[in-house]
Amino acid sequence: MSTTFSYQQLFSFSKNIFIKIGCSEADADTAARSLLSADLRGVDSHGVARLSGYIRLWEVERVNAKPAIRIVHESPSTAVVDGDRGLGLVVAPFAMQVAINKAKQAGTGWVSVKNSNHFGIAGHHAMMALENDMIGMAMTNASALVAPTFSKERMLGTNPIAVAIPAGDQPSFVADFATTTAANGKLEILQRKNQPMPLGWALNKEGESSTDPSAIKNGGLLLPLGGDKEHGSHKGYALGAIADIFSGILSGANYGPWVPPFPAYLPMPADMPGEGIGHFFGAMRIDAFRTSAEFKDHMDKWISRFRSAQTIPGQEKVLIPGDPEREMEAERIQNGILLLSPVVDDLKGLATKFNIEFPC
């Protein structure tokens, strides 16, 4: 049981919900756009399926619908932004715009954010740089679910890193990935299908290798990109740590095992050393290095050459980062977004709660 909705239907509904909790028209628009970008790009776990989760954070007063988001420290190419407990979906575009504005003046802009909440998908924010002929970067920390190499303790979030690079005739290069071997969403799919999980994705709560896709639900741990030491998991651990430090420690947010959880019913960590969750954004103006025309010509050459690389048996083509998400977006703009029935029920519940139509 699932139902297809148009982008516009889900966008309008989400925007209306954000207005109902007290967001300004502009903020509700920004938040809905951030949220829905996940559905469009095929990251279903981070889109409208999470709308009710954000609303529950507002209900327990962990999200401020009318934040005074502001710069609290800056230099010509840097800033720290205080998100004032706003929706990360709104705080992140604000901070990325600060990075872009800094880059216009200083060549690059780098913004660390504290006192925020979950920001949706990193790639959406990084891609704001593209239309400005800039390279964009976005990363965030998140509540702990990942074991550092040799550990069986949840110490890091899935801490994604996104990098968006403009090209000329070719579509942009957009990498956006969790610093773990696999995303939690993939485990949930295997649970539903009752299939085993590949080794190298997760440990059970005793810290042993597991093929049970319920491992995380039962107190286990996701593994850093690489999986085990022999396959370079210390590198994935380092990447997740870098995202954590840039997002949490440069800004004054929480970090490591102290990052607050997304589910509103979970208790907050004890003795939190910072404010909210943290993000980090970067923008680099292409022509602060060389002319945009030259750069894009070479990006086109890079992309064409990689796309035409010889493939291994059974594979049709080599992909460029961002290809699958861009194709999904075109398809879903055209044909709509399929939501599973629990998600539809969730949205109907919100409609009832706030006394609005769904779809609207």
Added chain:
Amino acid sequence: MSTTFSYQQLFSFSKNIFIKIGCSEADADTAARSLLSADLRGVDSHGVARLSGYIRLWEVERVNAKPAIRIVHESPSTAVVDGDRGLGLVVAPFAMQVAINKAKQAGTGWVSVKNSNHFGIAGHHAMMALENDMIGMAMTNASALVAPTFSKERMLGTNPIAVAIPAGDQPSFVADFATTTAANGKLEILQRKNQPMPLGWALNKEGESSTDPSAIKNGGLLLPLGGDKEHGSHKGYALGAIADIFSGILSGANYGPWVPPFPAYLPMPADMPGEGIGHFFGAMRIDAFRTSAEFKDHMDKWISRFRSAQTIPGQEKVLIPGDPEREMEAERIQNGILLLSPVVDDLKGLATKFNIEFPC
């Protein structure tokens, strides 16, 4: 058969060799320091074992011993440096210093480099930022040896990324890793021991999974961090691609399959689109975000907490990136650097060629 030498012996010898090929006193000092940092930190494949390789590049006129390294484009927080075919061991510290100087003024500095050669280990250059209370970054491209996900063609180098972050009472956080599952040097160790290679490290030249550690020597391919698609190799591929684009395309160097090889006897790629190999450096002043004292207090807390995380059975402690290299450095400064006899013979050959003593 192996022999132990003191750091000072190997440093003086390397410096003398660089002077013999025409480097200035200052450049020879810088080059020897860059080169030997690899031996100190335990990355034996990138230290004096490569000295004769750099000299052969000079012999075929691919290395210019008297380069006019210069900034060819800049903005308040960025620069492009032309290495004038100098030793990467000298070009890289020059460019990293430009990044640091930019950061002093603008908060951050970002430098892309063209027309360079191999620069030794990335971590050494990134760590220059630490004494300036800055976060340092260094990356480079390198000649193609790595297959993008789904490909059986050598398209990317092992393209390492290093990030160095200062702490207070705790030692600095220093991540420095190739964007592949395993380094080529690890395959060579297994070859010597006649042991099989773990799956996920490399493909044979037909693009099939291989456990033969001679796979690369016989035309095979290293795999990006993650190993296969199921374990996230598209993420390692994206990381290697980002290092390639930042190093090669932002600067005007070569990139992808066109990066020139380190061995001087190998032919240069046809139709190269840029100049030499490329690097990318970054420096971020801590107090462009928050006070250095606050930042370091929280870094100490981060490091202490991670170091005391619960371990999996059979492991004694959780490591912080940079721990093994720092311990190795302390040990080798104290007890000297053990060189295998082929390396000693190689250095003796250089001593004869340039008519100097070894050790000296």
